[in-house]
Amino acid sequence: MGTISEEILGRASGKPANAGDFVVAGVDYAMSHDGTSVLAVKAFREMGVDKVWDPGRIIIPFDHLAPANNENTAQLQKEIRQWAAAQKITHLYEVGEGICHQLMAEYGFALPGKVVIGADSHSCTYGAFGAFATGVGATDMAEIYASGRLWFRVPETIKVTVDGELPPGVAPKDVILHVIRAIRTDGATYKAVEFYGETIREMSMAGRMTLCNMAIEMGGKAGIVPPDARTFDYINGRAAEDYRPAYASKDATYCDVIDFNVAGLSPQVACPPDVDNVRDAGEVENVAIDQVLIGSCTNGRMEDLAAAASILKNRKVKCRTLVIPASRAVMLEAVETGVAATLLNAGATICNPGCGPCLGGHMGVLAEGEACLSTTNRNFRGRMGKGAAVYLGSPLTAAATALNGRITDPRRYV
Amino acid sequence: MKLRGSVWKYGDNVDTDVIIPGKYLRSADFKVFAEHAMEGIDPAFRPAAGDVIVAGRNFGCGSSREQAPLAIKYAGISCVIAKSFARIFFRNAINVGLPIVEADVFDAVQKGDIIEVDLDGGYVTAGGARYASTRLPGFLQDILDAGGLVAYRRRQR
Ligand code: SF4
Numbered sequence: 343m344g345t346i347s348e349e350i351l352g353r354a355s356g357k358p359a360n361a362g363d364f365v366v367a368g369v370d371y372a373m374s375h376d377g378t379s380v381l382a383v384k385a386f387r388e389m390g391v392d393k394v395w396d397p398g399r400i401i402i403p404f405d406h407l408a409p410a411n412n413e414n415t416a417q418l419q420k421e422i423r424q425w426a427a428a429q430k431i432t433h434l435y436e437v438g439e440g441i442c443h444q445l446m447a448e449y450g451f452a453l454p455g456k457v458v459i460g461a462d463s464h465s466c467t468y469g470a471f472g473a474f475a476t477g478v479g480a481t482d483m484a485e486i487y488a489s490g491r492l493w494f495r496v497p498e499t500i501k502v503t504v505d506g507e508l509p510p511g512v513a514p515k516d517v518i519l520h521v522i523r524a525i526r527t528d529g530a531t532y533k534a535v536e537f538y539g540e541t542i543r544e545m546s547m548a549g550r551m552t553l554c555n556m557a558i559e560m561g562g563k564a565g566i567v568p569p570d571a572r573t574f575d576y577i578n579g580r581a582a583e584d585y586r587p588a589y590a591s592k593d594a595t596y597c598d599v600i601d602f603n604v605a606g607l608s609p610q611v612a613c614p615p616d617v618d619n620v621r622d623a624g625e626v627e628n629v630a631i632d633q634v635l636i637g638s639c640t641n642g643r644m645e646d647l648a649a650a651a652s653i654l655k656n657r658k659v660k661c662r663t664l665v666i667p668a669s670r671a672v673m674l675e676a677v678e679t680g681v682a683a684t685l686l687n688a689g690a691t692i693c694n695p696g697c698g699p700c701l702g703g704h705m706g707v708l709a710e711g712e713a714c715l716s717t718t719n720r721n722f723r724g725r726m727g728k729g730a731a732v733y734l735g736s737p738l739t740a741a742a743t744a745l746n747g748r749i750t751d752p753r754r755y756v
Numbered sequence: 757m758k759l760r761g762s763v764w765k766y767g768d769n770v771d772t773d774v775i776i777p778g779k780y781l782r783s784a785d786f787k788v789f790a791e792h793a794m795e796g797i798d799p800a801f802r803p804a805a806g807d808v809i810v811a812g813r814n815f816g817c818g819s820s821r822e823q824a825p826l827a828i829k830y831a832g833i834s835c836v837i838a839k840s841f842a843r844i845f846f847r848n849a850i851n852v853g854l855p856i857v858e859a860d861v862f863d864a865v866q867k868g869d870i871i872e873v874d875l876d877g878g879y880v881t882a883g884g885a886r887y888a889s890t891r892l893p894g895f896l897q898d899i900l901d902a903g904g905l906v907a908y909r910r911r912q913r
Contacts, residue, residue: 364893380784381822388906407782415782463820463844479822479848481905488909493895527769528814532843561814563843616769701778701819722773722818724796 344595345499346566347534349588350474354457361498361595370456371399371582372486375442377406377701378461379422381480386487394429395490401451402426403435403442405696410437411704440669440695443467443639447551448671450580454569454587459486464639464719466557470550471577472569472587474534477558497563498597499590500530503539506605511753513649514549515641515717515736517541518556519610521602523620531561533597536590541604542567547576548643555640556719559617609751611715612734615723623739623751632712634659634744636690636737637666638700641717644675646737651681653741653755654688660747663690664706666698690744702726715743757901759834759855759873761806763865763882766797768812772845775816775824789823790830803832808871811838812862816845825849835873837861837880837889850896853904859889875900 343349344360352359354367374382379402386394394400402422410416426434435445443464446452452468458475459465461483468475478492486492504517535557542550550567557565567573569587577585609623636642636650647667665685667673673695676682682692699706700718702725708714710729717740721732735743738752745755774796776789783789794801809815809828815838816824825848828836835855839862849856857873859880864887865871872881878891892900902908 364895377781378820378822380782384784385906389909412782418782418784461820463818465820477820477844479820479844479851481822481851482847485905485909527817528840528842531814531840558844561817561842702773703778703782720773720818722771724777725773728777728796 343591345534345590346472346536346568346588347474347497347499347564350455350457351494351496359496361496363496364493365496366491366493367457368491369459369486371401371451371458372483373401373442373446373465374461374483375402375406376404376408376419376422378480378483380418382461382483382487383422383425385481385484389484389488391488394431394487397430398432400431400487401433401446402431403439403445404437405441406701407703408437408696438670438694441639441642441697443555444642444668447471448580448669450577450582453577453581453585454573455585459492463558464555466562466565467551467555467639469554469557469564469566470547471573472566474564474566476563495532497532497534499534499536500598500600501536501538501596503601504537504541504604505539506541506603508541508604509607511738511756512607512609513736513738514545514552516607516610517604518553519612519620519734520604520607522556522560522618524600525560527559527616527618528561530557533562534564534566535562537565537567543570546645547572548645552640559719609736609739609753611739611749612721614721614731614733617721617734623735623749626749627751629733629749630713631661631715631743631747631749633662633664633706633708633714634740635664635666635699635706635714635716635718636740637664637668637698638718639668640719641737642666642668642672644672646717647672647676647681647685650737650741651684653738653752654690654744655684657688657745659689659744661744663744664693664698665690666693667695669695699726715740715749757875759806759808759875760870761808761834762804763867763869763871764801764803764807764809765865765867766809766811769814769817770797770811772816772818772821772824776821776827781821781823786826786830789827793827793831805832806834807832808873809833809836810861810865810871811836813839815841817842820844822848822852825852825854829854837873850900851905853900855900857889859887861887
């Protein structure tokens with residue numbers, strides 16, 4: 343009884359969990375990628391444990407620097423593969439399969455009522471499916487490898503309700519940027535956010551993933567949408583195991599209740615260097631852009647690529663435009679539906695599924711003084727290259743911007 | 757435990773990308789992290805052993821990279837004092853044995869001031885005045901005292 347987080351953590355720890363309590367909860371699935379597995383495996387070895395708690399519940403995707411960009415990375419990745427093989431970890435997703443968070447959804451590990459923990463801050467994405475999901479560091483991940491359990495402070499919860507029909511040209515990304523603009527980058531620190539309202543009910547699973555993905559950008563421990571028919575439709579046929587949805591009780595206590603109406607919302611852009619530095623796209627239309635990036639765990643799904651293609655169709659981009667599908671499945675669908683051809687004809691470059699330059703590691707890093715309009719989730723100083731500026735927007739805003747080499751309100755094209 | 761050192765001062769929302777830029781993450785060598793600690797915000801960051809970072813709200817926001825507290829710890833910093841911490845950084849700092857306390861001393865100190873942190877007493881002393889600081893729950897303090905989660909776990913076995 344209580345909020346969704348209290349309900350799930352109560353079940354997972356075997357005793358009632360109330361906000362503020364410290365609990366030790368069993369973890370259903372644990373994810374670490376090529377980036378974080380390096381230190382997690384090191385810490386696991388140092389802990390002096392021989393075998394992981396359950397090799398079938400550990401998921402290791404190679405997405406962050408994939409394919410490897412130099413010998414050093416290649417060597418570290420080789421060591422992860424060797425360790426995973428020795429531990430008999432079967433859910434290892436190789437280079438080209440896609441971004442960790444997308445794969446957790448596609449392969450049915452992100453499930454209602456489960457505790458799903460990732461060694462990556464955007465693991466909160468799985469809250470889109472009604473899981474209690476959060477990110478931890480490498481040593482916490484090593485602890486999960488070893489014991490399948492981890493301590494948590496049960497979070498207080500902010501109830502966010504979003505009503506109103508999204509106007510043309512306005513996307514789920516704009517909704518979450520608008521919410522972060524109000525809550526600020528630390529307004530949900532240590533807290534969970536539950537999303538309700540008609541806009542959320544009408545939103546696709548892809549859109550809900552965009553919302554929950556960015557819960558961490560307001561400091562949130564988790565962002566959760568209560569599962570409904572749309573959720574079950576998506577999960578049906580993919581769920582890795584049985585699950586029991588968790589819902590908030592009628593008398594659940596929220597530390598804050600915030601209502602939004604998005605019927606009059608404009609496309610939003612988060613300007614550097616903070617995600618809550620949000621303006622209406624129309625206010626920053628003079629900003630020159632050197633590169634557009636459409637992709638990432640925030641906005642690299644089929645509906646994002648299709649949205650971009652709807653604007654780029656029969657037009658030509660004016661600046662470097664990278665499109666990075668979130669997974670092999672997304673890329674295949676883009677190829678089969680002709681969306682990939684539309685993007686290529688417009689002059690975009692399609693890269694292999696993965697994180698691409700989102701964290702400044704490879705494949706499209708920017709030079710000093712350059713600017714990128716990106717559909718990713720972070721615009722911190724230096725994120726995509728030292729001295730480069732990152733502006734965040736929706737795939738529609740990204741596509742419109744690509745056509746002009748300047749930030750552009752996509753409503754000019756829809 | 758008492759810690760004492762001179763202050764390096766930064767503002768609000770010091771994120772993990774400025775604490776240790778993503779391009780240095782492909783290493784398992786703590787020295788590399790330490791060499792580039794705070795590079796994105798302060799290329800002149802060269803602390804003496806025992807120095808203390810004082811910051812505003814939401815210190816360590818951003819990614820889950822444990823290299824962030826490791827970089828700070830191995831650069832020689834004995835403690836980070838902030839108005840508040842981002843939660844993953846908070847967990848990671850404890851897990852790698854980097855002491856962190858929440859205290860509101862930001863406006864009271866300047867870069868280079870000497871500051872003293874009493875972790876058990878739950879206070880910070882600067883410029884002759886005493887400021888209350890948070891104390892960790894017992895089991896987290898135990899992890900920190902052991903030098904981090906790995907050492908704590910080894911000790912328990
Ligand atoms: S796409 Fe970017 S934010 Fe998402 S997991 Fe990869 S690096 Fe992290």
